[in-house]
Amino acid sequence: MAVRPRKEPSKVGDTDRDFVVALGRGLEVLRAFRKEGEALGNGDFAARTGLSKSTISRLTYTLHRLGYLSFNPETARYSLAPPVLSLGYSCLAGMPTLQLAKPYMQELANYSGMPVALAGRDRLTMVYLERCRGPNPVTLAIEVGAHIKLATTAIGRAYLAGISEDRRSEILQEIQEHEGQSWPAIERGIYDAFESYAKHGYCLSIGEWKTDVNSVAVPFIPSDGSPVLAFNCGGAASHLSRDWIETDIGARLKDLVRNISAISP
Amino acid sequence: MAVRPRKEPSKVGDTDRDFVVALGRGLEVLRAFRKEGEALGNGDFAARTGLSKSTISRLTYTLHRLGYLSFNPETARYSLAPPVLSLGYSCLAGMPTLQLAKPYMQELANYSGMPVALAGRDRLTMVYLERCRGPNPVTLAIEVGAHIKLATTAIGRAYLAGISEDRRSEILQEIQEHEGQSWPAIERGIYDAFESYAKHGYCLSIGEWKTDVNSVAVPFIPSDGSPVLAFNCGGAASHLSRDWIETDIGARLKDLVRNISAISP
DNA sequence: AATATATTTCCGCATAGCGGAATAAGTTGT
DNA sequence: ACAACTTATTCCGCTATGCGGAAATATATT
Structure with a gap:
């Protein structure tokens, strides 16, 4: 070309x-x-x-x-x-990764009983592109297209961990301007997550987005230069304990991303 | 105001x-x-x-x-x-009718075993805003946000039947220009559907969108002037016969719309 | 009636955006 | 390696375009 x-x-x-x-x-x-x-x-x-x-x-x-x-x-x-919705649909249809990822996501959702989601960035939020629910019906229902904060969620932090240094500091700058006095606490959570990513390959949010909700997330970095995405798995802390994440679910989510990387651009 | x-x-x-x-x-x-x-x-x-x-x-x-x-x-x-998808989500979130309609749609989908959908217009197509599947898993999977032709589907014709005379002739004009030589056949299908709407309160498409697919549809005209929508119920002709539509399903779809009109603006 | 509120219309001006042509970077062919 | 293509971007002068302040209009409110 x-x-x-x-x-x-x-x-x-x-x-x-x-x-x-x-x-x-x-x-x-x-x-x-x-x-x-x-x-x-x-x-x-x-x-x-x-x-x-x-x-x-x-x-x-x-x-x-x-x-x-x-x-x-x-x-x-x-x-x-409606025309606006129609655009959104074309967006999903144009994402080959999404179709490939679905079965893997569903598998982990079934295993863990927790919803597994794929999201991409929109300014200072993460937008859900796909979401698979486990057999357990009592899960928090975040729909496709919904958006959650970048700074305080595991999936947002995983995204930040997955992008380039330059891009990241631009975005962190924006978050700082946006958040004002609550920034120091937020910054700390983010850097803890980065550390966790460097050490274990995943980011955590333990009760930081909502009390009693825990979540793990791993970035997905397409090799062809298309935008970084991120997967997460999260739910009520009573079901998804930090310990379970660290001994089992975290590794499985990493495997999921590795599998998808192998078959997707 | x-x-x-x-x-x-x-x-x-x-x-x-x-x-x-x-x-x-x-x-x-x-x-x-x-x-x-x-x-x-x-x-x-x-x-x-x-x-x-x-x-x-x-x-x-x-x-x-x-x-x-x-x-x-x-x-x-x-x-x-992703930001495009996010817009689409806001579109759905801003539609109160949709949430109200869901349970009624699901009920009919369960009863009939056929998918029931709600759609609005986008130029010369209808965009699916919501879709409920019946327990039967082998149904044609049209996703939310997907679009199908206005002129040859029951739901498109029902929409046309539900809008004002002026608007309708504008749109028919556009379809005519768009279709060229196949217009006469299309026009005929549309007018048959209008006749059916005048007589029975619903529009049909019997194998006209795809061979072996039958469908009924009824317009929903919000009383507050917001855009006309339409509901449909459709599936394989072998399951959803014309006869069954005319003796049962058509009336049930009309009831669905009547119920929603009673509780929605 | 009179006041308040919300939105649209009017209109002159500056400039934002347009398109044609030139330029640049890759890609493919020989 | 060089030349011929392809595809996309840049440049730049011109003019239509889009802008915003202020006036006008319509409805709601007191």
């Missing part, structure tokens, strides 16, 4: 001539829904994105015309519409 | 001053993946969208920087990245 790597962004002054601002803003409008599942009015968008009212009005008008937002005239609020 | 309905698009000349073209183009790039789950290069985008190479280069650069596209340097191809 004829690849020509992009140079430094061709800036003029301090603005990147190649970045299409209007597109970024429109997508920011769609993302404004992330916090809750509620319908939003133009005012809400303006508040959440910091864009001017008139700009928002034009962007929502555009997104509505394209079918990505549905408009409820009664309340003057917008909601996300 | 202070609602001010939008007037006629404020055109100047023949271009809509309020439509943000760059946003539409960027989203069109994301949609280019719809056909297959494959990774695409800039050339592919240019071919599929009809945009100039330089424009594509800037748009993909932007989408990549925002995290919506991942780039594989080995092959110089882009793929959809």
Whole structure:
């Protein structure tokens, strides 16, 4: 293939001539829904994105015309519409790793009785791409597409452990700015996890995301340069003890990743 | 609420001053993946969208920087990245009807042994928003987020039957332009379905989407003006005969929609 | 009625984004 | 090794495009 790597962004002054601002803003409008599942009015968008009212009005008008937002005239609020979901589906369909991983994930879920999940990064969160539940029906139900924090979960930390030094410090920087005064505690948890990764090959979160929830995670680093993902296995501390993770489940999760690495790019 | 309905698009000349073209183009790039789950290069985008190479280069650069596209340097191809999936999830989370409908759908799926699904429109296709499978494991597996044709499926026709006259003729116009010479046959199927809807309250597709697959569908028209959806129940003709639909399943699907209408906006 | 709130429209201006052509990097063929 | 292709990016001048402040409009509220 004829690849020509992009140079430094061709800036003029301090603005990147190649970045299409209007597109970024429109997508920011769609993302404004992330916090809750509620319908939003133009005012809400303006508040959440910091864009001017008139700009928002034009962007929502555009997104509505394209079918990505549905408009409820009664309340003057917008909601996300089916085309958005359709994009997400194409995302999953385009991930060969996912299909390959499923049976291995299910196997471990059956063995452990705990859900096993695969996730990738979205800003400062991890998004669930696939999730297999064990036979035990009473498990925390995180759906595909849901997102959990990067900094305090085992899967987020495993992701951080799996990426390049440069990328990692960029992201840690962002987390720091985002978290403010709670950063020191968070930083400590992250570095403990890195240490655990260096020593054992997995990251832990023992009651740090939610009390009484333990979790192990291992990064998956595709050899072809596509984005790093991470697998986890987690559940109620009463079932999934730290000890069990360290003597059994952790190693099995590492095996899972090794197996997938062998058959996947 | 202070609602001010939008007037006629404020055109100047023949271009809509309020439509943000760059946003539409960027989203069109994301949609280019719809056909297959494959990774695409800039050339592919240019071919599929009809945009100039330089424009594509800037748009993909932007989408990549925002995290919506991942780039594989080995092959110089882009793929959809997790943030896109995350949007889709928010879409589902923002649909109250969906949660309400689930148990009713599952009940009918159990009774009939056939999958029951809920879908909304995306251009000329219907996108699955929820799908309940019956106990019978050998059913056609259409996943949430997948899309099927509007014109030849029961659920697509039910949707058409449920929307306003104006909207319907716009869409039929589009289908006609899209289909070319096969339009007359398609049109006939659609009008048969409308007749069936007027007479019995449901639409049918008897072997028209795929041979040996029958399906019934009923539109769901939210009273609050939010977008029309449609429910279906379908499967192998050997199990789901036309007769069974007409004497039993059709009526049950209608009941399902009636029940949901009673408890949902 | 009058006030408050929310959204859209208007419109001039600056510039963001566009596309054609040139350039660069790989890839393949001989 | 060199040349011919392929594919993608950069450059750059121009203009349409998108921007934001302010005015206008519509509804809700008191």
